[in-house]
Amino acid sequence: MTPYIVGAVVVILLVVMVAINMMQQQKQKQEAARRQEVAKCRAIIDETETLLPIAGQMPISSTLVAMLHRRHAEALAHLYRLTSDAKIKSRAEDAHGQYLKAHKTKRPGDDNIRLPDNEQQMVQLLQAIKLLIAVARTEFNKGKVDAETFRLESAFLDRIRLKINIEGLITRGVSAKSVKQLGSARQFLNKAKQLAAGHAHQDPYLRTKVLQIQAHLDEINGKGPAVAANGTPTPGAPEAPKAQAKPKPKTGAQQLDDIDLIFSPKKKW
Numbered sequence: 001m002t003p004y005i006v007g008a009v010v011v012i013l014l015v016v017m018v019a020i021n022m023m024q025q026q027k028q029k030q031e032a033a034r035r036q037e038v039a040k041c042r043a044i045i046d047e048t049e050t051l052l053p054i055a056g057q058m059p060i061s062s063t064l065v066a067m068l069h070r071r072h073a074e075a076l077a078h079l080y081r082l083t084s085d086a087k088i089k090s091r092a093e094d095a096h097g098q099y100l101k102a103h104k105t106k107r108p109g110d111d112n113i114r115l116p117d118n119e120q121q122m123v124q125l126l127q128a129i130k131l132l133i134a135v136a137r138t139e140f141n142k143g144k145v146d147a148e149t150f151r152l153e154s155a156f157l158d159r160i161r162l163k164i165n166i167e168g169l170i171t172r173g174v175s176a177k178s179v180k181q182l183g184s185a186r187q188f189l190n191k192a193k194q195l196a197a198g199h200a201h202q203d204p205y206l207r208t209k210v211l212q213i214q215a216h217l218d219e220i221n222g223k224g225p226a227v228a229a230n231g232t233p234t235p236g237a238p239e240a241p242k243a244q245a246k247p248k249p250k251t252g253a254q255q256l257d258d259i260d261l262i263f264s265p266k267k268k269w
Contacts, residue, residue, distance in 0.1 A: 034082055037078075037082055038079065038082050038083065041075045041076075041078050041079040041082065042079065044071065044072075044075040045072065045075045045076060045079065047131070047135075048068055048071050048072040048075065048135075049072065051068055051128060051131060051132060051135070052068055052069070052072065054124070054125070054128040055068060055128070055132065058125075058128075058129075058160070060132070060156070060157070060160075061107060061153065061156065062102060062105045062106055062107040063149060063153060064132065064136070064153055064157075065102045065105070066099060066102040066103045066105070067135075067136065067139055067144075067145060068135070069095065069098045069099035069101075069102045069103075070099045070103075070144070071135065071139065072095045072098075072099070073092060073095035073096040073098070073099045076088060076091050076092035076095050077092045077096070079092075080092050115164060115167055115168075119168075122164060122168055125164060126161060126164055126165075129157050129160055129161045129164075130161070132157055133154055133157050133158070136150060136153055136154060136157070137150070137154070162195060162199065163205070165192075165195055166192050166195050166196050166209055169188045169189070169191050169192035169195070170188070170189065170192050170209070170212070170213060170216075172184075172188040173185045173186075173187075173188030173189035173192060173213075173216060174216060176188060177189075177216060177219070177220060182220050185216070185220055186217065186220060189213050189216050189217050189220075190217070192209070192213050193210060193213040193214065193217070196209040196210045196213065197210050
């Protein structure tokens with residue numbers, strides 16, 4: 001075998017080795033991308049399966065429910081295309097059926113939501129609403145929700161969140177007032193009043209809450225009679241005793257997040 005032939009064979013072998021290496025690298029990249037896409041699908045599925053039961057307990061519109069079912073069905077269908085798993089295929093078909101059923105249902109949202117009985121459940125509800133808003137924004141950015149629907153549904157969810165925050169703050173304020181923790185009571189009630197009175201779109205609910213909160217504050221500050229939890233005067237109740245002077249607000253204090261403010265441990269003043 002001449003040196004030229006040997007050299008040619010070596011070159012061919014090197015080219016083949018380089019080609020095989022490039023193919024292996026490409027295959028590894030494709031597999032890594034597939035695994036990443038599978039993980040993304042599973043995250044969407046898990047997130048939506050967490051939201052659906054909670055959404056079923058809230059008076060949200062059928063549009064939002066259908067959006068969640070469609071998101072769930074599409075993620076399962078995409079996961080099946082990536083994995084060819086027969087169980088995933090069955091789940092995708094079931095999810096698509098649930099979406100079609102939800103899509104045919106027409107029910108407007110109702111913000112007369114029944115609040116949970118304990119603070120942990122209230123925190124979970126607030127977190128679920130925030131996640132719903134984020135999901136709706138994601139679907140809107142993908143072009144799967146039109147601008148008007150997104151605007152209306154986001155405003156509806158924001159209103160529910162506002163009501164939960166207001167009611168939670170009032171509950172904490174009234175509770176603190178009942179055990180004579182007047183400083184804490186003022187803090188919660190003033191924050192509730194700020195949320196209710198400062199909202200851009202005033203309605204009978206917000207105006208009623210402002211009056212109710214003010215009645216509690218008047219009692220605490222010795223300017224009005226004792227009132228019940230709903231802000232109405234207690235029959236035959238004497239004027240509330242003068243409260244201690246309101247402490248000066250701290251300057252430069254960091255503004256608390258709504259959930260932290262509602263559900264942080266009560267302070268003894």
